[in-house]
Amino acid sequence: MTEVSAGHIGAIPVGEGRTLRVDGHLVTVFHLRGGEVRATQPWCPHRGGPLADGLLGGDELVCPLHGRTFSLTTGAAGPGEVGIATYPARLAVDGTILLTLPAVGPLPTCSDGVAASAPPGGQTDAAPFAGSAVDDERV
Numbered sequence: 552m553t554e555v556s557a558g559h560i561g562a563i564p565v566g567e568g569r570t571l572r573v574d575g576h577l578v579t580v581f582h583l584r585g586g587e588v589r590a591t592q593p594w595c596p597h598r599g600g601p602l603a604d605g606l607l608g609g610d611e612l613v614c615p616l617h618g619r620t621f622s623l624t625t626g627a628a629g630p631g632e633v634g635i636a637t638y639p640a641r642l643a644v645d646g647t648i649l650l651t652l653p654a655v656g657p658l659p660t661c662s663d664g665v666a667a668s669a670p671p672g673g674q675t676d677a678a679p680f681a682g683s684a685v686d687d688e689r690v
Contacts, residue, residue: 557640557648560588568603568612573650578638579603580648581612581623589623590640590650596633 557573563582570579570593579593579602591612595602600616607613612621621628626637639651 552651553654554649554651557650560642560646560648566607568605570601570603574652576652578650578652580640581607583607583610588640588642588648590638591623591626592636595619596635602635
């Protein structure tokens with residue numbers, strides 16, 4: 552595992568998430584209302600919904616497509632549902648978002664076997680450099 556910069560917290564409004572390309576990986580980073588950050592895989596394992604568009608409530612995320620709920624800390628889902636991958640995230644004193652990601656190889660695939668780097672539709676066309684937001688209007 553290695554700690555990498557994912558840009559500045561000022562790029563993510565409080566109470567929202569953004570999908571970022573970080574070291575060649577797509578990761579969704581959430582700016583919680585309490586000021587903390589959380590990081591997850593970018594797509595829901597159910598139908599590939601963009602988790603960055605989900606609703607935040609405390610430390611829980613609700614998928615925007617079908618209302619599945621996930622813990623932003625553990626990735627756990629509701630009873631009988633598949634969870635999501637989460638990644639350690641913290642803020643540096645200067646507001647830089649720091650994520651701990653695998654040092655080698657791609658991030659794990661989504662729990663339904665769809666690679667996080669190859670979701671359905673136009674979502675694969677992400678921004679080309681670390682810390683840049685993916686254009687939400689394409690999803």
